[in-house]
Amino acid sequence: MSTEPVQGEPLLKITDLQVAFSTMHGSVQAVDNASMELAAGSTLAIVGESGSGKSTTAMAAIGLLPGNGKVTGGSIRFDGQELVGMPESKLRRIRGEQIGLVPQDPMSNLNPVSKIGTQIAETLxxxxxxTKKDVDQKVVAVMEQAGIPEAARRAKQYPHELSGGLRQRALIAIALACRPQLLxxxxPTSALDVTVQQVILDQIGEMTQ
Ligand SMILES: Nc1ncnc2c1ncn2[C@@H]1O[C@H](COP(=O)(O)OP(=O)(O)OP(=O)(O)O)[C@@H](O)[C@H]1O
Ligand SMILES: [Mg+2]
Incomplete structure (x- = not known):
């Protein structure tokens, strides 16, 4: 939390967000006038039925909509800056550094042919x-913080060699590696069994604190 948000302005403020996907059957309105605010240091949960646009809202907020998706209206202000219409080069710096993402599916969001440690090192x-000099040591530290036991050994393994719970922790490690202001x-736990779900949620809570 290096930069304090502008006094009085929430860290994230989404106003009347509209997102549409162009499909073979024409344009589909996936998000229609969504508004929400998140103050620094607080947590916001979005609940809704499948297909109601939760992931689309999240992806829009991090500027990662799929190619056929587009913000067609509204505003996404993060830390005093407007993200809608921001050039990709600038967005890329904010993403990962100031906003971290733990995606829904750990298997398809880790690179299967790259070692876990390498993927975390890339982010750092x-x-x-x-730096190249201290990256190995920092990778292990980040993995330990995310609750991955035997981190040094695990860092040399590929995603398929890890259990679902450990893969999810690896994604949490990547998302929080740069200590973003917004996660x-x-x-993050839908793919896991109930006991592991609680452990992962506690882990995220602790790291966010
Ligand atoms: N790439 C895409 N192309 C076309 N339509 C899409 C695309 N991605 C999502 N949609 C549509 O946008 C709507 C919102 O989907 P979204 O994935 O945001 O829902 P969700 O609330 O995250 O659902 P779930 O709980 O199942 O994850 C749905 O109608 C979905 O079919
Ligand atoms: Mg979703």
């Missing part, structure tokens, strides 16, 4: 949170 190096978690 890209955002200059580590967006899209059903």
């Amino acid at each position: 190096l890209t955002h200059r949170q580590a 967006i978690a899209d059903e």
Whole structure:
């Protein structure tokens, strides 16, 4: 939490957000006039039936809508800056560094041919949170914080060698590696069994604190 948000302004403020997807059957309105506010240091949960636009709202907030998706109206203000219409180069810096994302499906969101440690190292190096010299050590530290036991050994393994719970923790480690101001978690535990779900949620809570 290096930068304090502008006094009086929430960290994230979404106003009348509209998102549409262009499909073979024409344009589909996936998000229609969604508004929400999140103050720094607080938690906001979005609940809704399947297909109601939760993931789409989250992806819009991090500027990662799929190619056929587009924000067609409204505003997304993060830390005093308007994200709608922001150039990709600028967005790329905010993403990962100031906004972290824990995606819904751990298997399809980790690179299957890259070791866990390498994927975390990439995030740290890209955002200059580590140097080539100290990156290995920082990777292990980040993994330990995310509750991954035997982190040094696990760092050398590929995603398929880890259990679902450990893969999800690896994604949490990536999302929180740069200590972002905002963490967006899209059903981070849906793919896991109930006992592991609680552990992961506690872990996210602790790290967010
Ligand atoms: N890439 C896409 N192309 C076309 N339509 C899409 C695309 N992604 C999502 N949609 C549509 O947008 C709507 C919202 O989907 P979204 O995935 O945001 O819902 P959700 O609330 O996250 O659902 P779930 O609880 O199942 O994850 C749905 O009608 C969905 O079919
Ligand atoms: Mg979803």
